[in-house]
Amino acid sequence: MEPRIIFLVPRLHVKRVKTVLEQHDLLDRKTKIAAVAADEEQGQPRDSRMALFTTINPTQSEIQDMFLDDERKSTLTGDLALDDLKEEIDIILQNSESTGATTTRNPFTAAIIEALNKLPPSLLEVIHISHADLINEAPTTYSIYKPMLLLPPNAFDSPPWKTLFSAHGANHQDLQPLWTTIASSMNVTHIAINAGIPLSKAQPTTTKPQEVENILRSPLNLTPLHGAFHPLPTPQTLTSPTPSDLSSTLWVSTSQNGIVQVWAPLYTMFSRGNIREKTRLLTLPSVTAAVTQGAEEEQGCTAVDLYAGIGYFSFSYRRAGVAKVLCWELNPWSVEGLRRGAERNRWKTAIFHDAASSSPSAVVSTLRELDEEGVDFAVFQQSNEFAAPVVRALREGGVVPRVRHVNLGFLPSSRGAWRTAVRVVDAEVGGWVHVHENVGVGEIEGRAGEVVEAMQGFLDEWDGELGRRDGGRRRVVWEHTERIKTYAPGVWHVVFDVRVEGWRDVEG
Template identity: 50%
Template sequence: SLLSSFPGTYSVYPPLLLLPAHAFAAPPWLALLAALQTHPRRLAQLYASLAASVHTTHIALNAPIPLQTATTHDAANILRSPVALTPLHNAFGPAPTPATQTAPSAADFGDAFWCTARQNGIAQTWAPLYTMFSRGNVAEKARVLRLPSVRGAVEEGSCSAVDLYAGIGYFAFSYRRAGVARVLCWELNPWSVEGLVRGCGMNRWGVERMAVGGEEEEGGKEVPEAEFLVFQESNEHAGGRIERLRDRLPPVRHVNCGLLPTSRGSWRTAVGAVDPGLGGWVHLHENMAVGEMREKAEEVTREIDRISGEEGRGRVRLEHVEKVKTYAPGVMHCVLDIWI
């Protein structure tokens, strides 16, 4: 009964076994775990056996990334921190604090537990107590790798891409692997930035953490030769920085806006980032009601067209709506590919 009631889906991110939140919700497991609460050594042996069965050393229970923080009910979880992750077996490092979440030191990074994933031949790494990872995005990462508009822009000549919600490199890495010369990344979460930097090293890509002390940091300076330029700041600053760097970078042909439930706050920045001479594509991630996807896509396209007009750009064209995965019952995570 234990085996038959164990979930058939789980994730292995070496050296982590990540179980769904309901993994031990069935009565046989509830009874066993209740009995083992007074025998911690036997409970540890059970977890160790589970981990060893899939060649891992650590176990945790997963839960969705909350839209609000646990400590401040009305505050948006802008760092997208996985506060509901529950470690079960082995050491995950010190528990997160407000200080380590927002201003970690090199020692904090070193003390934390890190895990890895390899998707489409690309390595990614993150500290699961501090950073999210969604295995359901693997198909969209693969789509970026083979996207005709990306391949075409690369074949036309050296080009750049911008990721306004870069995370640990979820989609940014796919642009580089597809041949894009430079990828400019914006990310607020310092743990995600650290994961992105470490991931670049694992994939043998050069990366530079850019100074973000002031609005004029880029003026007159040589742009680093690294394939990835990473800005740890709000993407509200991206438009100005891109303009000041534009004449020293390959043309920006693709802009990724990968925030859910909506990336609306970055649309104007995305439109402005696209090369004004050659044009390019914005890839907007949105949650859409299944029965209203066509209407929603048309609404988004009209808004991008309006912004494009205000920014002095040309007309826009919706090229494709990709259904990435089910986000919730009746809600689909989609990506809109829009030419500007």
């Protein structure tokens, strides 16, 4: 029997997952849902879970290794709108030699078993915990971003592990053999526990701490367990890192769609769930059309990313054939990650770190000199509120081709950049704005209308400033809504594809 992809689901969620698989015609109706039987060396499952057999075909590499990596698991749960259960569902392959029982082959579980066997028995005896207790409650999901093993936020929330860490501390010297063995087994040098990216952070004042927006989207709560992660974040290193800070910290990487991305996990976020949108951009008809038209005009086209991060979406535009990508990003660590990632992909960047070097005239002069070397990305470490005059100067100076696409990849809302987006799209031939928003499931259609209405107002305002209103009226048109992933129960991360007409559409 060929290996099959199986969802291991807590009884509480079986009905929901079964319904979703049925709706997508992915449930193997010939195989009954059954309780999971675990490997003998792993003890019993962490809870009572059921195996739902699917008709999803594994890749050849997955068949060969009998293992699905965490990125594939995240993609599957995202495609099925089960993101909120991704920490509770295991997705595995059935061993081709097994008949009824399902056998998991999880490298991290094997590493945990090996590591626990190397701990002195007395270490656990004094707190009345056995190896089996810890193995039964060990995490089964993880991500590897070379050279780091990243565990989910709830990895060690179960009572046995809490007792162990309460007695010794996760970073206590007595537990170092545990992490050293796991690191060796998983072929990594660093281990950490992940945490969600907080939307706000405490800001000390003379009276009491206040919550302010975490505008840099810094991780803040990542917990290092093994390896040197220095320098640890401080207000100084977060906003104004020195060259020494940038060179001495841990940088990790991953590859999606053959594109390498690099980031410093203590200082910048990475969302693997965005792979759906990254992949879409590579073959999006509007991107392909802009690239084709640019080639016909023998000048190419430009994309503007107003929330570039480490190049999440910027890199997809370049790989899709966009000639130039102009990026705005406040976080200096993200700017450095974008630079390193571009270098790994053999792309060239020009970085503008301060206001003086980012003035329109200075940018035009610098890029004109550098363009002989073929700059792929111009990256501005400044607020995107300054983007419009820079883009206009670059266009008027003939330094970059027409701007055909603008990306607004900021959550929970990119509303603050809608006016700028409309102003940087090429006024003659028009283009597209891709608006990322977190929206309640019942509010998606209404939000699309809000985006169009607001942008139409900004477009009318802009055309009035340009003195072109007498020639007609350019329109903002909704084209498509893409559901990327569930952000929280009942809330979707969506992208609204909006077309901004050019004067050619109006005049002829």
